[in-house]
Amino acid sequence: MTALERLARVVSWAVAAFVIIFLLTPIIVTLLVSFTSSSVYTLPPPQWSTKWFASLADKDGLWDALLLSLNLAFISTTIALVLGTTTALAVSRGRFPGREAIATFSVSPLMMPGLVVGVALLQFFRSLGINDAYFTLMLAHVVVTLPFVMRTLLAAFGSFDYTLLDAARTLGMPYGQAVLRVMVPALSPAFLTAGLFAFLASMDNYPVSIFLTDARNKTLPVKMLQYLEESPDPSIAAISSGLIMLALLALMLGSRTVGLNRMIQG
């Protein structure tokens, strides 16, 4: 190894170490701040306390917002998984022209500015006279979740070996059973990853939701930004910590069942 190569290696490790600290710092700081006894963000906290978590119990509108976000995320992810499965199946199994265009189009909302999609949907729904906030939020959140599902499922369906199904049938398995016992287990990690990221994308969405919420239907991100503008006390850090722990839980679930390395390959 030459001196130059050794230098390059040292630099890459140094940068990587910085990146790990850089990425984890905000998360660790939030966790620490949420357990402070003080009402300002001082680090390290003067005294440890869970009072900001306790204060969440009667925080105005927080639980309604959380329930609405969970509801939207769960139902929109389910719809996206169904639509995503049929589309991915068509792209991977069909032999009609334009499949590449379909694949690109179905992932494209991922790259479009969320705020612009939100504005466009607001005008669209208004011109159709659809005013129900919950209904429009649900329709919009499927647009948010579908590209996440498509990205993962297209890759998974594309690399699935369909001759395995023929093999199972040759060995005497009925078609339905072959799908259930060969294809479903092989693709289930992809479904789990797709569903997880779609769910989180919906839970986190602000730029589309902000244009469709009304006074009674506020999603969690919209409510959180409102709290931050009104009174940025450590109760916001407590909400954030709760969400971080939820993400950690989801991640542990994902790494147990799918593996971290496989999850990021979507």
Place this chain on the structure above:
Amino acid sequence: MSAEAITASVSQLAPVAKERDRFALLALPGLLYLGILFALPLLILLVKSLINAEGDLSLAGYAAFFSDPFNLSVFWRTLRVALLTTLLSLVLAYPTAFAMVRAGGWILTLMLVAMVLPLSVGVIVKAFSWSIVLRSNGIVNQALMGLGLVDEPVRLLFTETALVFGAANIFLPFMVLPIYAVVRQLDPNLSGAAATLGSGPLRTFLTVTLPLTLPGIIAGVAFVFSLAVSMYVIPSLIVGERHQNLAMMIARAFLFLRNEQLGSVIAVVLLAIATAVVFSSALLLRLVERRQR
């Protein structure tokens, strides 16, 4: 994996049979959904921005937008911040991806967690955390004073530098992961072979390693740039109204000013930037892949 690569691998797998064409029907529900609730609203937005108060087709909205020096300064600031964020992410991500490939055991796990955990934590939580870190009594200032680099707290929050670092912090995984994916597939024998043939390490890097990792760089740059150019939550929490960007102007136009014509015009400008990034990155990827074949 790019859409092209997916369909390319797919066409090799699917056996030749006419009856397979009925699979096209399966694509209909998803296509109709995105067609009606994604493409159509964007198309209407585009048309509306081109129609003036009298109902005629005109570019007056755009002319008015681009002739205002304040709007122009916001336009250029948006592009500048997005570009700086993308560059900073790339500079940090590229060496990290190589370290990740060489890492193993708990170090690799730590690295993967550092990449994936922020991905699964919402952007509001991250931007908020970042604003705590940057406060005048925050951890960055404490570190700077502890190292003796500064004597008193420096104003970090509400500056453009803070915004670029904050945005890079949040978008970094989207740069690292695609580069990591291509670096992982590099054949370690290649650089050895180049060395045997008398190529120095710098030349090997420039002629072998860099071109082979270009698809990952293009994918990461395109994704991070399109995220950074349209970010809204991050600048709202880190710099506030003082340094507006295009996305904040759109939100203001619709939510506070109730000036929908202006909002639509800016929205289409932002849409045009995002579309240009998508198409040029797809074109570049195809060019790079063709050259390497």
